[in-house]
Structure formats: C-alpha cells, structure tokens
Amino acid sequence: MKLKMLLVVIDPTRQSQPALERAVWLARQSRSALELLVCEYHATLEGSSLFNPSSREKAREKLLQERQTWLETLAQPLREEGLQVQTCVRWGKPLHEVVLARAAELKPDMLFKAASDHGALRRLFLSNSCWQLIRHSKVPVWLVHHGAFGGYRRLCAAVDPLHSIDKPAALDHRLLIAARELGRLLDLEPHCLHCYAPLPPSMLFDAKLVAEYPEYLKSNAEQRHLAFDQLLTQYPQIRPYSHLVEGYPEEVIPHFVRSESIDLLLMGAVSRSHLDTALIGNTAERVLEEVDCDLLVLNSRAEK
Template sequence: MGKLFIVEPHESTHTDVISKGLQLAKLLGKTPEIFAYCYEYFYGDRVIYEEAKQQLQEHKRQQLTERLKQLDASDVPLHVVWSKYLYEHVTEYAANEGFDLVVKGIHPSEHMLPTDWQLLRTTKVPVMLLTQNPLQHGSSVLMALDLDTENPQKQQLNQQVLHHARELATATGGELHLAYVLRVPRLIRDLEVLNVQQLIKDAYRRHQLTLEEMGLPKEQIHIICGEPDLCLYQLACRLKSDYLVMGARQRQGLMGWMLGNTAEQILQRIRSDVLVIPSAG
C-alpha cells in the first residue's frame, strides 16, 4: 500500500482538495496524510516572532482538525508546516518519505512562476492537480502519449503514463482513452501545406502494432493534428474526461523556468483533474 500526500488548499482555491484527496486515497488503496502550509515574515523581536509562529500553526491545526472531524477522518495524520516555499518542502518530503502521489488543488495565479509550475519542475513523485471547474458527469481517463519519440527517456515516460493511467481507470471505473497529438502549427494547417488527414492515417499505420498491444478499442484511440495544449483540452472536454494523465520532462536552468511545457500550458484552461508523471531523469 502506497502513501498519498494531500496539500491543504490555498485560500483562493475553490476545490475541496481534502475531501477529494481522501476519496482518491480510498479508491487507489493508499494511506493519506494531510500537509498544511503557513508562513509570515515578521520584523522585530525573535521571541515575539516564535510566539506568533506557534499561534498561527496552532490556529491552522485547529481548523483542519475540525474539518477532518466533519469528514469522519480524524485518524488521518495531519502536519502543519512552516515553509516559505511550499513546492520545496513537498518535493523533498514526498520523495524522502516514500510517498507515491501528491494531490493538490490548481493554484490560481497570474504570476510568471506560480506554485504549480515550480512543483511540476522539481517533483520526483507524480502530482495530481485538481481543477476548480470540473466537467459534469465525467466518466473517462484520457492519457497523452508521444508515440513517435525515439528518445529513451521519453519512451520510458510513455510507459509510466500508461501504467498510471491504467491504474487510475481501473480504480475509478473510467473508460481509458489514448491521445497522440501530431504537432502541426495552425498557420501550416490553415495554409493546407500538408495533408493533415494523410498524416493521421500514416500515424495510425506506423503505430498499429503498438496500439494493438495496448488492447484499446479503436474508438478509444485518438490521433489528432494541432497544438497539444489546445487539442488535449478540446478532446478532454468532448470525452468528459475526469482525468488527464500526461508526462512532463523537467527543465533546468533559466530557460527552463521561462519556457514551460505542454503540461503547464494545459493547466491554464483544463477542466479535468491532471495527473502529471515526472520523467525519471
């Protein structure tokens, strides 16, 4: 049995993260623990600072203890952490203490480097980010794979995404769908420089054996052309997907912090919960 790390939601988050996290823990057969974060900067006397710090932590603990009573989950371990940077503690603690899934509400932010982006760039544990605007009556799990990659690290990441998506679909009773987006910029599509339908047919033919090995019905396999973030959003809405499972290669350095990737772009509009699997490297 694995362990599930639930991040207590930010004040501006409208998703009931604790309730949903406990539900996921039960479905996936994992032991949940809840982590609440608080931090304030004080000027002045160190003694006063420590007293205020303890009072803030105790206030947070009392709030969440009462919430767990309401959910009949008083036995769930609760940790109140004093940390300026949430993502740093989550990344280190989850990896070192043997957690195999982090559940967190998507943090609404207009800043260039919101908490969720920082977490996705550093985590070594899969992260489930819960949407604030879920689709109604969802009943499927959509996984995004890069079928054409020849990069060994990406191929390994594909296998991890497939594994976690199957596990999630089995646990939730959702229908498993596969999406592969052939990246073709809109300008090229509009100019009809390429025969998009032929590209899609060629991709199906090229990956026929791989797709057959996955054992999915044809109607649950979707190869489409376009920009990945928009295509996955539209497909998830059409399928009414409860979950979107995808991999993320974590960039390092200044350019990594500035450019982002498909997983991060998806978070800005998605209406499904997103399970992000970090690359092993």
C-alpha cells in the same frame, strides 16, 4: 501504479478544499493513507523588528498549533469512516519548496494540490507553485479544479509514441499504466489520445519537396498509425478508447477534453534542465494553460 500514501496540500485561507475532496475519493477506492499538509509563513513573524525574537517564536508556535488543531478537524471525520489520516504543519516559503521537501521525506505515491480559483471561468489556472511542482516533483502531481465535484466518468492519457517533443518512451508507458489502473480502480473510461501536425507546405522551399508533399503526408500518417498501434498492444483495455487526431497538440488536446467530457487528463512533463527556471517544453505548457479539467502530471524526472 501503487497507491499507499497520498499527500494533500491544504490551503488554510479557503473554506473549500477540492484537493482533499479528490484525494479522499481516491483513498476510499484504493485504501490509501492520507497526509494533510499545511505550509505557513508570515514575514512579520520571521525577521521583523516589530517583535523581539522570543515573541516571534511564541507567535509562530501559536499559529502553527492553531493550524494543527484546524487540520485535525478535517482529519477526524475521515478517520471515523476508517481512513488512515495524518497531519503535518510546516513553516517556510516558497510553498513549492516546502511541499517538495515534505514529499522527499514522506515519499508519497501521489501529490494533490488545488489550482487557482478564478470564479466562473472554466480553465484550470495554474499558480507559480503549481508550475514549480510540475517541473520538479518526483511523484505524480494531481492538480484539481475548484467547484462542485460530482465524480468522474472519463480520463485520458495524452501520449507521443514517436517522441516528437523529446518525451522519453518510458513516460508513455507510465501514462498508460496509470490510465489503465486508475480506470479500473475508479470505474472510468480510459481514453488515450495522440495528436500530430505534419510540416505545413508553406514551410517547404524546395520544388522537389513540394512535389513529394502528398507522399510525405501519407507516409507520416502511416508512421503515426503504426507507432500508436504498437504502443497500445500492451493495453487492450485502452485500445477501444484510443484516438489518433491530426492537429497541433495545444489546439487538439483542449478541444478533445471539452468535446469528449474528459474529467482527468494525464500528461507527461519533460524538464529541460536542472535549473530552477527550467521549462517543461513550450507545447506542454501551452496545453496545460488551456485545458479545463483536472490534471495528473508525471514528470520525466520522477522516480520509477
């Protein structure tokens, strides 16, 4: 995983910038450059009859210049400590389209964005722009919690070696490579989790299948263990922290994140189509809605 340029979406409406905080932490370790991006838009300055075209244009330019000046106040202290930081202000909506357009131009190695802030609630609430970035970004998307940041201790890659949810095999390897390299770079325990749920007996309507159910459970477990073991042969640094758990992913993964104090969860997202309303899969979406740690999502559409 090369890390030369990190793109950070800055929210000009908030005083705290947790996405910038995480990106700076990573940049200090990797010596990556940073771009701070603000996306601005106000309908009254676009086509409102309240202002003539010339006045609207001047008002937009003034607003964008104010944002640029403000971004520079965030960037300058980072430059003074030796980081390479550039700033960019763009006009347009919706937010995710402006961000994706800038990412296509800049070609960063990672994209940082803060999730929605829901006060004392622990869950990572994802806004519509977060979901759209997950579905369509061609670079890994790091979604960040609001709140105090005291560093990380553990990360975890959630994999599916038998691809029961149609996740491409290459995506598992990209997740494990990212976990290995981030673990080494940031001095984190690189955990790996695979969870699976056998077909419940209540769904068997054939007497022969019911009679063979114990053998099915044994065979399924052996197959999972074998596939998981084979996947990890290339990642000896991760093997001591590997976990194979029986249960539904949307239940097991959030519970595992909490019980093992995981700070960063790595997941693969599989876009189902090229439609704007494309889903990434019901299982993945339910998992992402329930976790309470930062997320690093690699999309199956991403450039290799």
